[in-house]
Amino acid sequence: MNIDELKNIWDNDTAENTPEVSLEQRKSLNLPLEKIRKNMRWEFWSTIILLAFVLVAIWGIEMPFRFRLYLDILVGSMTLVTLFFYHKFFKLYKEISNPELETLASLQDLLHQFHLNKQYYLSFYISFVPFIVAEMIIILESIPYTHQYSNLHLVCVFLGAVFAGLVFLWILGKFWFNYYYGKYIKKVEDLVKELRN
Incomplete structure (x- = not known):
């Protein structure tokens, strides 16, 4: 079998399997x-408006220098993480803005991009875990009466606040993705299933 015969077999096989x-x-x-x-x-x-609002709130409210410094560093770090994920997000946006959806393979590729974006979404929310921990540390260290807490009380308040923040973040992330993207991705999945049958 020569190379031309292999190419023909490959092209025919691909054409048959790609409606x-x-x-x-x-x-x-x-x-x-x-x-x-x-x-x-x-x-x-x-997100841009929320970031602007947070920056105005930080700089518009009178607070000790140390507290403002910690908040600025925290918000700056969160902004860098957000920019990284929005860069990935923007690549998907460009790809679905001009889709070449003529075959099952191109639809499957688009679906793969959506599933990849879902993983980015999950990673985005997981990347905020250290920020929630840092926020709780800053808040607890900045409130004077928390210095009166016993060790056990401090541990309970800290872990309870972090846990509540993480649960809220998880619920918000899951709801947000499913409401704004999940139901539309499901329609693409249904079309892919229809084409496979």
């Missing part, structure tokens, strides 16, 4: 993809 996406199916994809793009834009701009 084309019909025009009607592409049209049905436009709505969920547009909703995802719209939600991505909204999330980006709301």
Whole structure:
């Protein structure tokens, strides 16, 4: 068997296993993809506004220098982490803004990108665990009456606050992703299943 015969077999095998996406199916994809793009834009701009609000609050409220320094470093670090994940987020946004969805393989690739983005989302929320811990340390060290707590009381308050913050973050992240992206990704998954059958 020579190389040309192998290429023909490969091309025929790929063509048979990669059904084309019909025009009607592409049209049905436009709505969920547009909703995802719209939600991505909204999330980006709301994050920018939230960051601006936090910075104004930090600099607009009178507080001791040490406390402000810690908050500035914490917010700056959170901003760097957020920028990293938004860079990944923006790559997906560009990819779904101009999708070439003509075959099952291209749809599967898009679905893979969505699942990868879901992992980025999870990683984004997990990356905030140290920030929650740092925030609790800053808050507990800055409130004078917490210095009167017994060791056990301090441990209980600290661990309780961190645990409550993490549970809230987990619930918020899960709800946020499912509400803004999950239901639209499900429509893409349904189309992929339909094309596989």
